[in-house]
Amino acid sequence: MQPNASTKSVHDSTKQITLLIIEDNNDIWMIVSLMLKRQLPNVSFHRVVNAQQALDYLDERITNSQAIPNLILQNLYLPLLKDGLDLLQEIRAKLTAYSAQQIPILVMSSSDNPDDIRRAYQAGASSFYRKPADMNNWNSYFDRLRQFWLESVILPVT
Structure with a gap:
């Protein structure tokens, strides 16, 4: 029996997904990249470490x-x-200026300060994820992220 759209595996839908990860901490990056490779083997990702690199990357892609x-x-x-x-x-303004689709931006932070959370949403965050304090919780953190953002929601086509 040939697979059709309704019988394809969940991971088939992530083949064309590209993530931009903006993370300056190398220790956190090692964990994130390991989890991405483990949980999302068909997703490509690009890391930048600061705001200027992120804006340059987006400018290059858009222009x-x-x-x-x-x-x-x-x-x-x-x-x-x-x-x-x-x-x-700035990312939200840049996407609007170029008439690009609005990309979901997931803010990751070790902060649980209600003011940080409120301000992130006001600035245009699509969601706010608290980074796990315990190393043992990173797998379930990325499992939930995968299930919601890459299996449940429909992302814009780029």
């Missing part, structure tokens, strides 16, 4: 008519900025 990421994972606190909220607002 060269290359596919922009389907999803952005962004650390809340970044170097060279007071926080990642400025970057979040």
